[in-house]
Amino acid sequence: MSELIEFEEEEFTTKFNGQTLRRLAQLLLPYKWWVVGFLLTVMAVSGLDSYFTYLSAQITDQAIMEQNLEALYAYLVQYGLLIIVQSVFVFAFIYLAGILGERIRYDLRKKLFHHLQELSLPYYNRTPVGWIISRVTSDTDRVAELVTWGLLDVTWSTFNILTALFFMWRINWQLTLIIMLIVPIIIVVATLFQRKIIVQYREVRKINSKITASYNETITGVRVIKALDREDANLQEFGQLTGEMYRAGYRAAWFSALFLPAVQLIASMATISVVIYSGVTAGTNDISIGGIQAFISYILFIIWPVQERARVFAEMQQAVASGERIFSLIDAVPDIVDKPGATDPGTLRGEIVFDHVDFFYEEGKPILADFDLTVTAGETIALVGPTGGGKSTIVNLLCRFFEPKGGQITIHGMDYTDMTQHGIQSRVGIVLQTPHLFSGTIRDNIRYGRLDATDVEVEAAARLAGADEFIQRLEKGYDEQVGEGGVLLSTGQKQLISLARAVLANPDIFIMDEATSSVDTLTEALIQRGMDNLMEGRTSFVIAHRLSTIRNADRILVIEDGRIAEAGSHAELLASGGHYYRLYTQQFRQELVDQFDPYAELFQDEAEVVEVVDAVAPSNGKVHETVLAPGD
Amino acid sequence: MALLPRFYEYSGGSIRLDGEELRDYPRHYLRREIGIVEQEPFLFSRTVRDNITYGVGRHVSDEEVFAAARAAAIHDVILSKLPDGYNTLVGERGITLSGGQKQRVAIARTLLKDPRILILDDSTSSVDTETEASIRTALSTLMKGRTTFIIAHRIQSVMNADLILVLEHGRIVQRGTHNTLVAQAGMYRRIYLAQTRMEAELEEELNRVGIN
Numbered sequence: 001m002s003e004l005i006e007f008e009e010e011e012f013t014t015k016f017n018g019q020t021l022r023r024l025a026q027l028l029l030p031y032k033w034w035v036v037g038f039l040l041t042v043m044a045v046s047g048l049d050s051y052f053t054y055l056s057a058q059i060t061d062q063a064i065m066e067q068n069l070e071a072l073y074a075y076l077v078q079y080g081l082l083i084i085v086q087s088v089f090v091f092a093f094i095y096l097a098g099i100l101g102e103r104i105r106y107d108l109r110k111k112l113f114h115h116l117q118e119l120s121l122p123y124y125n126r127t128p129v130g131w132i133i134s135r136v137t138s139d140t141d142r143v144a145e146l147v148t149w150g151l152l153d154v155t156w157s158t159f160n161i162l163t164a165l166f167f168m169w170r171i172n173w174q175l176t177l178i179i180m181l182i183v184p185i186i187i188v189v190a191t192l193f194q195r196k197i198i199v200q201y202r203e204v205r206k207i208n209s210k211i212t213a214s215y216n217e218t219i220t221g222v223r224v225i226k227a228l229d230r231e232d233a234n235l236q237e238f239g240q241l242t243g244e245m246y247r248a249g250y251r252a253a254w255f256s257a258l259f260l261p262a263v264q265l266i267a268s269m270a271t272i273s274v275v276i277y278s279g280v281t282a283g284t285n286d287i288s289i290g291g292i293q294a295f296i297s298y299i300l301f302i303i304w305p306v307q308e309r310a311r312v313f314a315e316m317q318q319a320v321a322s323g324e325r326i327f328s329l330i331d332a333v334p335d336i337v338d339k340p341g342a343t344d345p346g347t348l349r350g351e352i353v354f355d356h357v358d359f360f361y362e363e364g365k366p367i368l369a370d371f372d373l374t375v376t377a378g379e380t381i382a383l384v385g386p387t388g389g390g391k392s393t394i395v396n397l398l399c400r401f402f403e404p405k406g407g408q409i410t411i412h413g414m415d416y417t418d419m420t421q422h423g424i425q426s427r428v429g430i431v432l433q434t435p436h437l438f439s440g441t442i443r444d445n446i447r448y449g450r451l452d453a454t455d456v457e458v459e460a461a462a463r464l465a466g467a468d469e470f471i472q473r474l475e476k477g478y479d480e481q482v483g484e485g486g487v488l489l490s491t492g493q494k495q496l497i498s499l500a501r502a503v504l505a506n507p508d509i510f511i512m513d514e515a516t517s518s519v520d521t522l523t524e525a526l527i528q529r530g531m532d533n534l535m536e537g538r539t540s541f542v543i544a545h546r547l548s549t550i551r552n553a554d555r556i557l558v559i560e561d562g563r564i565a566e567a568g569s570h571a572e573l574l575a576s577g578g579h580y581y582r583l584y585t586q587q588f589r590q591e592l593v594d595q596f597d598p599y600a601e602l603f604q605d606e607a608e609v610v611e612v613v614d615a616v617a618p619s620n621g622k623v624h625e626t627v628l629a630p631g632d
Numbered sequence: 633m634a635l636l637p638r639f640y641e642y643s644g645g646s647i648r649l650d651g652e653e654l655r656d657y658p659r660h661y662l663r664r665e666i667g668i669v670e671q672e673p674f675l676f677s678r679t680v681r682d683n684i685t686y687g688v689g690r691h692v693s694d695e696e697v698f699a700a701a702r703a704a705a706i707h708d709v710i711l712s713k714l715p716d717g718y719n720t721l722v723g724e725r726g727i728t729l730s731g732g733q734k735q736r737v738a739i740a741r742t743l744l745k746d747p748r749i750l751i752l753d754d755s756t757s758s759v760d761t762e763t764e765a766s767i768r769t770a771l772s773t774l775m776k777g778r779t780t781f782i783i784a785h786r787i788q789s790v791m792n793a794d795l796i797l798v799l800e801h802g803r804i805v806q807r808g809t810h811n812t813l814v815a816q817a818g819m820y821r822r823i824y825l826a827q828t829r830m831e832a833e834l835e836e837e838l839n840r841v842g843i844n
Binding site: 213217220221223224225226227228229230233387388571574581585588 | 664674676730
């Protein structure tokens, strides 16, 4: 789809969006006391950390230098007690951060999942699955990190710097001034470096995803590439990509290697100036040994938050961008909403009318234009015609997965947009071409049709749908796992289960999209029986691919280019010799190819042997290759 | 058919091309001279134009591309149905073409490549009548003057061939033209009879509803 392009992962916005920040803060509102407790403990821990260094200076100066044992004991007791308090605080803030993170994640994911259930099919049609999944998973993770560890980082480092400065000031204000001159230099240098590093790493990631895509494509297309002798050209293109990757990676490594030494160099200049200043002014000022020691510790205290500032800031930007993306999903409005005052129709049995219906998925590309169709209750309609002609659209509109852009659809004389979506969709049974099964047992999957059905009802539905036979043959019967998406079952079996699901739901309207892929003859017969049972007395629409279904329909509509090219019964349409005649004869030939078994006539008296051969040589015709050589 | 372009090496015997052992030809040469049209061709996430010129290995003018596309009966489709014409992105990250359209893009690609030998996987899956007809026309343009191998499952696809080989379990069980093969007992006649019988049934049904 061409509109996919706009969904390519957007670059992180560089500005903090005030609105997003406010909405992020609102996420914390229900837990405000937790947040307050969290921030207070973080501040306490950070303050105590600074105080410990100050205390060490006191111990050096007043106990050790003075050789005062009593003072030493007093200080040590104080130190010990504070360490215990500190451990409690450390426990508390890690615990609180963990809890807060989980709560936010839980809230966001619940909200998103709930919202996704509300959104209509058009949204899913234009939105790639990966886009949605990354919002529900990695983006919620990032936001949860932001409101816990990100908040922690900021509070911690700010408070660290403030308390360190406070104690430094108490030790010696002149020295503090010198440090405050050097710190801005570190900030500038560190920010410069980290910006460059971040830019390079983003570049690396971007190229990396291109490389992955390129790998994927050249591996899946390997046959074509070899056949077209494209290896050298591909190698060149790939070499270009990896070359870019190498250069970006190299630059990132270069900057990373320079970064730490540069910051450390400037930091040691700060330390040196402390030492020189104390040496020069020795005797004339009141700075003590412990004071100098503490001062040097404080410098290291300040350096870390300062040098990491740019990284933390970038991470927070990403998290805020994640927040923006989450909110963009939450703000998506369902395309189809119940009108105020919409009612539950009670039943959908009645005449269905498409009245001058217009529809398009993309502006300017009409799928249906001025489409009219009247279906009486209980009729079976077969929709046939070329792919892309509009068959699926008709069915989608009928289910109200999409709504007409013009005209209206009425059921029993009532515009269906005046009904609730639930009222319609709970009374429509659909069997898709490749039915989707959910992981779980067969029983679970059938019960999906009506959640309060008893086991007896489930099995009765399966019998009616013709699914019972194959289910009974499975080792665990109804309790057999179907695997993710039903991978353990064949398409035919999935359709049978899907039919049973529809039987259980007891719908007023039945819709079936027949499988195009060949289903083995036995399963096919079962599906046919199940369909006949379901269509009995119900208005049914079948997107038909099999001749038997087409022949048995009350009315056949040939849909081409969004209109009904022909309509009538099988015999009428054949007799008219138009589109249907061509489609039918083509389909007839196709079916004969699909069903032809070159061995059948050899063994027609020995039924058992036929079965064995069938297993070895499935009748899709792949066993006999006909090769010929015309031309010059 | 995978042995001819040397996708795999043959383990015994000999395959000769113009009297020379196939093994002695460089693989690149063989693959340049052999064109393959698969039943469900793979398109790359590039523009339609890039997909048509993919593997030609030289600069191609717009006129050449258009001519190839016209011969493959896809030119009009590209211009009228695709949003950006020849610059429309197709494949995994672009728009999805139908099976018939993909096949015709592949035919255009092969025409442009101008190989001397052609391999067609002609098990036309369920495409509508119109598409099938245009694919047939495109294919016969392609086959003109080239040695062609057709892998087929239907009598109609091979009836006009100069030589039909019926393969079973890796052996040639029958060889000949349509007329000779229909005359002898064997798999080909079984397939033929089954098909004619079904055709007769169809005929009968058509007669029943009162046409023909």
